Amino acid sequence: MKATKISELDAVFEAAVKIITEPYSRDMFTNAALSKIFAPSFLVYGASGEEIFMNFDDFRELKKDLDKNKQGQQFNPGVESIPVFRSYSPDGSTALYVDEVQTRAGATKGSTTAGRLSTVFNKTDMGWRVTHLHYSTPSKIPVKEKSSSLNNFEKRIAEMQQIIEEQSIALNEAGKKQQAIREQLIKQEKLASLGQLTAGIAHEIKNPLNFINNFSELSAEFIEEIEENVQKLSPSEVTEEILGLLEDIKGNLNKIHHHGTRADGIVKSMLLHSRGGSGKMEDVNLNELIKEYINLAFHGMRANKNAINVDIKLETDKSLGPVKINPENFSRVILNLCKNAFDAMREKQQQTENKTYLPQLVVRTGVKENRIIVEIEDNGPGVPEEIREKLMQPFFTTKKGTEGTGLGLSISKDIIESHGGELEIDSEEGEFTRFTIKLKKT
Amino acid sequence: MKILIVDDERDVEMLFRQKFRKETKNENLELMFAFSGNEALELLGATDPPNVVYVFSDINMPGMTGLELLDNIKQRFPGINVSMISAYGDSENHDKAMSSGAKEFFTKPIDFISLKKEIRDFMAE
Numbered sequence: 001m002k003a004t005k006i007s008e009l010d011a012v013f014e015a016a017v018k019i020i021t022e023p024y025s026r027d028m029f030t031n032a033a034l035s036k037i038f039a040p041s042f043l044v045y046g047a048s049g050e051e052i053f054m055n056f057d058d059f060r061e062l063k064k065d066l067d068k069n070k071q072g073q074q075f076n077p078g079v080e081s082i083p084v085f086r087s088y089s090p091d092g093s094t095a096l097y098v099d100e101v102q103t104r105a106g107a108t109k110g111s112t113t114a115g116r117l118s119t120v121f122n123k124t125d126m127g128w129r130v131t132h133l134h135y136s137t138p139s140k141i142p143v144k145e146k147s148s149s150l151n152n153f154e155k156r157i158a159e160m161q162q163i164i165e166e167q168s169i170a171l172n173e174a175g176k177k178q179q180a181i182r183e184q185l186i187k188q189e190k191l192a193s194l195g196q197l198t199a200g201i202a203h204e205i206k207n208p209l210n211f212i213n214n215f216s217e218l219s220a221e222f223i224e225e226i227e228e229n230v231q232k233l234s235p236s237e238v239t240e241e242i243l244g245l246l247e248d249i250k251g252n253l254n255k256i257h258h259h260g261t262r263a264d265g266i267v268k269s270m271l272l273h274s275r276g277g278s279g280k281m282e283d284v285n286l287n288e289l290i291k292e293y294i295n296l297a298f299h300g301m302r303a304n305k306n307a308i309n310v311d312i313k314l315e316t317d318k319s320l321g322p323v324k325i326n327p328e329n330f331s332r333v334i335l336n337l338c339k340n341a342f343d344a345m346r347e348k349q350q351q352t353e354n355k356t357y358l359p360q361l362v363v364r365t366g367v368k369e370n371r372i373i374v375e376i377e378d379n380g381p382g383v384p385e386e387i388r389e390k391l392m393q394p395f396f397t398t399k400k401g402t403e404g405t406g407l408g409l410s411i412s413k414d415i416i417e418s419h420g421g422e423l424e425i426d427s428e429e430g431e432f433t434r435f436t437i438k439l440k441k442t
Numbered sequence: 443m444k445i446l447i448v449d450d451e452r453d454v455e456m457l458f459r460q461k462f463r464k465e466t467k468n469e470n471l472e473l474m475f476a477f478s479g480n481e482a483l484e485l486l487g488a489t490d491p492p493n494v495v496y497v498f499s500d501i502n503m504p505g506m507t508g509l510e511l512l513d514n515i516k517q518r519f520p521g522i523n524v525s526m527i528s529a530y531g532d533s534e535n536h537d538k539a540m541s542s543g544a545k546e547f548f549t550k551p552i553d554f555i556s557l558k559k560e561i562r563d564f565m566a567e
Contacts, residue, residue: 203502204538210551213454218460264551269533296475 009095010035011120014121017081017101021137023062031056039122039129041072046135080115095121095128101135154278186312203265209264216256223250269296269331283322284330287365289317293331294363294377297338308346310359317366324442329415333423336408337376337435343399344380344433374437382429390424443565444472448482448499448511449527461554471565477505484516492519496564498548498557501528501535509538516543527552527559 015037033055053059085098101115120132223246345359362377390396392413397406416423421439447552465471476482486492501508508543531549
């Protein structure tokens with residue numbers, strides 16, 4: 001663009017800057033004076049929402065207001081505008097000026113405030129005129145200088161942002177929890193179907209066990225008969241050898257029978273659990289039941305991944321007579337408590353530096369203050385006091401991910417209470433956890 | 443005295459024959475076997491009146507179950523005693539069998555001492 005045109009443009013720009021930055025005066029703000037600067041249709045934006053006008057009357061009003069409110073902050077004459085950007089349309093009809101405006105803040109001599117001024121010019125019949133002007137002082141304006149409504153608005157936005165952030169974090173966590181619960185449910189569903197399958201399999205296992213046990217028993221009887229017949233023969237080296245071998249076979253058959261009976265016992269316990277119905281209260285040899293189920297819990301743990309070695313000590317009170325319990329439910333409590341103990345001791349073993357740590361489970365039965373006591377004590381990491389209370393609440397679990405349902409202990413507590421008893425916990429962090437079942441003596 | 447054992451597992455015959463070797467040799471006991479409910483009913487219906495006095499039946503069998511067989515026998519041959527021998531020793535099966543007129547309920551693996559006692563007591567009567 002030609003230099004003459006640019007100087008015309010600059011003259012209008014200087015007048016515009018003056019209008020914006022200098023205090024109100026009647027002469028400067030006449031319609032005639034303003035129309036030499038602004039195009040017939042124009043828009044001026046200031047830094048705040050109120051500073052907007054499209055006609056001279058509004059502009060004058062606003063200017064007067066600003067002078068009142070911003071006393072001391074008003075720009076002084078002699079502001080300096082430093083060009084940042086200049087753009088002219090190729091046909092010479094439009095121009096854009098962007099400037100940094102250095103002003104002296106009136107209150108403190110010498111201090112400057114940087115403002116940014118964007119101005120759009122259009123070439124009209126009368127010459128260059130401003131069609132749009134935007135002035136802002138973004139960062140240096142003290143907060144109190146902003147209009148209070150804007151201030152509040154920004155505060156609200158900041159608050160909302162914080163709330164949204166907090167909620168999104170909570171939502172995220174809830175999502176993770178939900179995912180974990182879903183996985184848990186799928187696992188439970190699989191286990192339930194496995195349980196039904198197990199019941200069917202368990203029954204079918206009884207059939208081959210029937211043959212194993214009975215044929216081994218039968219064969220042992222036959223061997224006795226053979227022995228009787230051999231002994232009728234005149235003794236010789238051969239008869240001695242035959243008798244020796246028969247003795248061995250009889251021993252083997254007894255072993256087959258013994259282990260078949262064992263397998264039958266395990267199948268019986270499995271069925272007891274998969275049936276799931278409410279069993280009846282019966283007189284039970286508590287020591288035997290506890291021994292059987294601790295054994296079952298231990299071997300169940302050993303058969304799973306992350307098996308650990310556990311020293312199991314049974315200190316049962318032999319004088320304990322039959323106890324009236326619901327064996328189906330009560331055995332579930334023993335299994336639960338043992339499983340928890342094994343899990344806790346495994347955790348301690350994995351975390352501890354101490355290589356000599358040996359997990360130990362002590363189970364005691366006895367009578368105290370006319371009540372039957374069963375104690376299950378592990379030397380695991382213990383339970384911190386603050387969560388001891390919560391431990392028996394449904395769905396409370398310290399096990400990560402899908403390892404625990406948070407139901408084991410609450411169900412155990414319900415079962416013991418349905419026996420008219422109590423389930424108590426005692427623990428010392430780093431040392432032991434002891435669950436005590438107290439039953440009424442019948 | 444003839445007794446009939448009903449079970450879909452064929453090895454049962456070998457087991458019973460060996461277990462009752464002495465009784466079948468010396469005491470007037472004869473064992474018969476059927477491997478399904480239908481086969482058992484055919485056997486019982488072959489002579490009139492049936493010469494079997496006691497039936498021991500498994501419950502879980504393909505086709506007619508032991509409990510159905512029990513009902514059938516009780517209906518057609520009310521004079522014959524029936525006891526059940528089952529791996530399913532739960533109270534539901536037990537109660538069902540007893541209310542349908544079963545004499546005894548034995549569980550698997552079979553305890554032959556109590557089974558022999560039952561047969562001996564029956565023979566004594």
